[in-house]
Amino acid sequence: MSRRTVLGTAAAVAALAATAGPALAAGGPSSPRRATPHADRSVDNRFWTSCADWRTGTAEGTAVVSAARAGLRIAEPVGRADYADPHTGTTATWEYARWTSPTHRSTVPATELIASWNARTPAGTWIQVELRGTYADGTTSPWYVMGRWASGDDKEADIRRTSVDDQSDGKSTVWTDTLALDDAEAGPRVTSYQLRVTLYRRPGATVTPTVWRLGAMASAVPDRFQVPASEPGLTKELTVPRYSQETHIGQYPEYDNGGEAWCSPTSSQMIIEYWGRRPTPGELAWVDPSYADPQVCHAARFTFDYQYNGCGNWPFNAAYASTYKDLQGVVTRLASLTELESLIAAGIPAITSQSFLKEELTGAGYGTAGHLMTVIGFTADGDVIANDPASPSNEAVRRVYKRREFENIWLRTKRYNATGKVVSGTGGVCYLYFPTKLSARQRAALAAVGIR
Known part of the structure; x- marks a missing residue:
């Protein structure tokens, strides 16, 4: 499975370990079921995508691409x-242009x-994404580098x-x-932030x-060891290609020891192909x-993070998905299985x-200490249908x-x-991939979970 480790704060872990016992953790899966039509959202998403969005920021040598898919490009390098x-x-010299977003005040002190x-x-180009937060006490963080990214890896x-x-x-801290x-x-929470690319x-x-x-x-x-139970609300299964990471064990070990750790790119490739895209x-x-x-080997190579030394960098997987024609990818959190059901109902699977x-x-x-799988539907009893790449064969992937x-x-x-130590969980992290052209129902389902 993936070696992706989710890192929480030591203080929070220590506090929970002192106040919560094993009975609480063990009680989660057997807790009585109760309806949660719409869980309280503790997530705020803000994405800049349109010409109007790009024109609100501060441009230093960038220009807005006014096309079917709006964006930013270098117009005149500034340094x-x-x-x-x-x-x-x-060491190489690069010329650059830069765009800085307006300050976004989060609906969630984060x-x-x-x-x-x-x-x-x-080839011969790349981007750097940075984030600067403002804390509740009025101070600001430095510009943190959230990724240095290129879709290719040409050695020259x-x-x-x-x-x-x-x-x-x-x-x-950036983990x-x-x-x-x-x-x-x-600690003071992050109340607002800017992004810079x-x-x-x-x-x-x-x-x-x-x-x-x-x-x-x-x-x-x-912070929680257990979450409220939700009532089933959908019976539906999407037809998503099935790929096993296990069939790639030993292949291209330079990418995180080969297939045994490729749950993230394998899951990404399944959803990319669900939307009709694939490598040539x-x-x-x-x-x-x-x-x-x-194509699974290809996905592993082009999601690989050379510092993390693995293919499980969440934004790198979303960025990889976007290299396919008119496909978009985001990293977010969902609040409940009910929200996930609404996406499946609209034909949108999730990783x-x-x-x-x-x-x-x-x-x-x-x-596993960290694993990605693809949710493709729900049974009549409300159970989760998942394409789990940690399966011995493609045929066994559907679980x-x-x-x-x-x-x-x-x-x-x-x-x-396994040793009884308190460690972190992801709190509903998922990847959502979707095309630029969406049905009204798909747009509404994404908007309902804060993605526009």
Whole structure:
């Protein structure tokens, strides 16, 4: 399974460990069911996507792309900068332009923020996404680098896409792809933020990155070992391709030891193909022709984070999805299985992130500190139908998991690991991929969970 680790604050974990006992954690899956038509939302999403959006920010050498898919491009570089790539050992000079968003005041005073973006970066170009938060006490964080990203990995032309470690101001810290308060209980929360994207290219070049979507999810999910049970409200199953990460064990170990850790890109590829997109034969020519499902190898290579040393960087997976024609990807949190049902009803599957002990998810056959799988529907009894890539074969990927067990392992923020230590859960993190052209029902379903 994925080695993606969700990092919580030490103070919050210690406090919960002192006040919550094993009975509370164990009681989650067996709690009595009660209806939760619309759970209280503790998530705020803000994305800039339209021409009007891009014109509200501060442009330094960028221009708005007025096309079917609005975006930003380099119009006139405003400076040059040297970048020493820590993963290649080379230093190169790049010219750049920059766009800074207006300040967005979150509806949720946040303990965590996750940025995501959709872009195209031709060979020899890349982007850097930064976030600066304002705390409730009026102070501001530094500009945190949330990702240095290129869709390609040409050894001569491109940087290595990477998260950036060791970023903290004593109040908050960046953990791979997540900006989290150091003390979620006592520390001042992030009440507003700005995003900044810098577009880079080789000096004198005419090619440019294009950024179509930029935004962040701010959240303050209550710490909990268990979540309220929801009543089933949908019987539906979407037809989504099935791919197993396990069939790729040992393949391309330079990408996080091969298929055994490829749950995130395997799940991403399933949803990308659900929407009718896939790599071309030319794009797959690098893959050993003896390997089945070469597109999964492709997804692993092009979601790989060279700092994290894995394919489980959440925004990098969403960005990878957006490299396919007219496809968008975001990272967010959902508040309930009811919200997930509304997306499935509209034909939108989701990739969910969860961690659990073997005995906490009946039928899985494994435990994991972090794993991605694709939710594709619900049975008549309300149980979750998932394409679980941690299956021995493509044929075995479709699983049915008990509703109460699944919603608890996905939506909780705290759990006990195999040694009895209190560790973090994801609190409902998911990836949503969807095309630019949507039906009215699909737009409404996304809007209902804060995605526009």
